[in-house]
Amino acid sequence: MTYNILILNGPNLNMLGLREPEIYGRQTLDDIRALCESHAESHGLAVDFRQSNHEGELIDWIQQAxxxxxxxxxxxxxxxxxxxxxxxxxxxxxxxxxxxxxxxIHRREPFRRHSYVAQAVRGSICGFGAHGYLLALDGMRALLTED
Ligand SMILES: O=C1C[C@@](O)(C(=O)O)C[C@@H](O)[C@@H]1O
Structure with a gap:
């Protein structure tokens, strides 16, 4: 069974590569999309990778998931x-x-330590740069196959 995973990226992530590279690295969002697609394919997953700068559009995508x-x-x-x-x-x-x-986010400015989203998710990954997307795919696969 191939699980289809929705990967959503919020505001300013379209600027990766240019945006504060000392914090976010030099890979672009397209580079990360390609990493996710190839990792997913070799792990029996499919990915639908999206980005929006608009809160309402992210909410629409979540509702339709x-x-x-x-x-x-x-x-x-x-x-x-x-x-x-x-x-x-x-x-x-x-x-x-x-x-x-x-x-x-826990090593940065104090306002980044609080996440509303954390209260609605099964788990959180931070601090591993682009590799975190692959860790999240592995974590999701484990959640789906163990459930
Ligand atoms: O835009 C971002 C990117 C971020 O979500 C990250 O991937 O590290 C961390 C957020 O605090 C920040 O506003």
Missing amino acids: PKAHAGIILNPGGYTHTSVAIMDALRAVDVPAIELHLSN
Whole structure:
């Protein structure tokens, strides 16, 4: 069985490669998409990889996920720390979700230590750069095959 995983990227992640490379690395979001697609393929998963700078669009995608996706991996960008609405959307759908950050949000400014999204997900991964996406795919596969 091939599980289709929705990977959502929030605001400013389209700027990866240019954006604060000392924090987020030099890989672009397209590089990360390619890494995810090849990792997924070799692990019996399919990925639907998306990015939006708009909170409502991310919420629409979360709401629609149960129609086509077995799990959600979400890097909410700055909405991590502000969005009750994204937390509520994740709670509204019966699909397991994993929160992901490239940087270690616990070692940065104090306002990044709080995540609304963390309260609506099965687990969180942060601080491993682009490799975190692959860890999240492995974690999602384990969740789906153990459930
Ligand atoms: O946009 C981002 C990226 C981020 O989610 C990360 O991947 O490390 C961490 C957030 O605090 C920040 O606003």
